[in-house]
Amino acid sequence: MSKKHRGQIKGDPVTYETPLPAGGVQLETFLSWTLVRRGLKKQVITPLDAPQAFLDEARRERQAREMAQDTPLMRALGLAHHWQRLMDAGRFASITEIAEAEGLDLGRASRIARLAQLAPSIVEACATGTAAGLTLESVSRRAIPQRWDEQRERLRLA
DSSP states (O other), rough: OOOOGGOSEEEEEEEEEEOTTSSSSSEEEEEEEEEEETTEEEEOTTTTTTTHHHHHHHHHHHHHHHHHHOOOHHHHHHHHHHHHHHHHHHHHHHHHHHHHTTOHHHHHHHHGGGGGGSSHHHHHHHHHHHHTOOOOOHHHOOHHHHHHHHHHHHTOHH
16 A cells, blocks of 8 residues: 555545556556444455445444534533432432532523433434434423423424
8 A cells, every 4th residue: 555545544446557667557456445343343344345234334333423413412411311310319409509519500500401301202313413403502492391292393303
């Protein structure tokens, strides 16, 4: 592998023609390859030996990496569930105590804490990126109904 192709992760096969001093042509062909994670190991899959299952798995991993999962909404959802576990365990009695401990305004803390009541399908849609229109402001500013079907209807995720 030449230096200009070192570290190439994916792409189309490339063929270069290099002129030889005797008048002939030397062909160099570089195949594209995909790096697939298998637990702690990484495996290189070339197009010649890649079964369809490997190609599908590589495509899913690439899409998962490209999705922006660390959005403010996802961080707030994680924080809301963490606070809910703290209150369930009895470490804090109310959201007021949590707001004081975190150094947040009570209104902001209560808006974040309400996110723990969201339907699991809404949380999953946020995590997978299929709920593209949802933001932290659009979810936390509205009153969240108790029934999950009403939540999906109000947030237009039916």
